[in-house]
Amino acid sequence: MKRSKHxxxxxxxxxxxxxxxxxxxxxxxxxxxFAEDTQKLYSLIKDLCERGEKVEFVACWAGTENIAPEIELYQRTTSNDLMIDFSSGRDATLKITFEK
Known part of the structure; x- marks a missing residue:
């Protein structure tokens, strides 16, 4: 049996x-x-916005999908880096709309 190192x-x-x-x-x-998955999500949002799409992203806890968002944010994707600040809605249902 291998002992674990502290x-x-x-x-x-x-x-x-x-x-x-x-x-x-x-x-x-x-x-x-988690970092790789987050980067994939950011890339998808940016790519869709570059094509002129409006992207609505909703984050919520399981079981609260039918509750209206408590926090709604709007963000333009004009910079090279897409920053999403989830800290303000950590326990709330959050809706973010992205556009170019």
Whole structure:
């Protein structure tokens, strides 16, 4: 049986919830997958807007799909970087409309 290596103290600030190296590797893998998926979403939104499409993006928790958005934002996609600030609607139903 392989023993798990504990997280060195110098990394504790970065990995506060992981107890061993294996859990750190799993967290990093998950975070990389999340970053790739987020980049794909941003690229899709920007590509659609470049073609003149208006994109409506709705974020909500499961079971709240039929509730009207509590926060509505409008964003133009004129810069090279598309920034979506989800912090204001972390627990709310959020609707963002994107246009070029």
């Amino acid at each position: 997280v060195p103290e110098e990394y504790r600030d970065y990995f506060q919830h992981e107890d061993n190296i294996e859990e750190i590797e799993e967290t990093i893998s998950h975070d990389n997958a």
